[in-house]
Amino acid sequence: MPPIALLDANVIWAAALRDxxxxxxxxxxxxxxxxxxxxxxxxxxxxxxxxxxxxxxIDRTVQRMCQAFPDAMVAGYRHRVSNPPFTPIxxxxxxxxxxxxxxxxxxxxxxx
Numbered sequence: 428m429p430p431i432a433l434l435d436a437n438v439i440w441a442a443a444l445r446d447x448x449x450x451x452x453x454x455x456x457x458x459x460x461x462x463x464x465x466x467x468x469x470x471x472x473x474x475x476x477x478x479x480x481x482x483x484x485i486d487r488t489v490q491r492m493c494q495a496f497p498d499a500m501v502a503g504y505r506h507r508v509s510n511p512p513f514t515p516i517x518x519x520x521x522x523x524x525x526x527x528x529x530x531x532x533x534x535x536x537x538x539x
Contacts, residue, residue: 431458433501436468439492452496460501466492 432448439445439461452459466489473485493500 429455429457431460434459434461434465436465436472439465439469440472449492449495459496459499461492461499462501 434448439448448459451457470485470489473480474482
């Protein structure tokens, strides 16, 4: 079973990082999990801070994430999360150390 990674809103906010992480998850390098609150925060902050983006497209992105990873939705996880949550860089570093193929995929994704 692959390692589990809680993808907080600050980690999946940037499209390039979100895409890289979800590609890696699609390759079964790790299992992504998130909550309804995390996805709500993602959509809300993208709409607030990126007004040039189509709000319907943001909603579709969240919907497609849920469709692609139907087992990712979790609840009752707060007591297991570090405080403060990991930064995007810490998530990449941790996955790169834990899952060697992730580092290869991330480099290829960002250099493409």
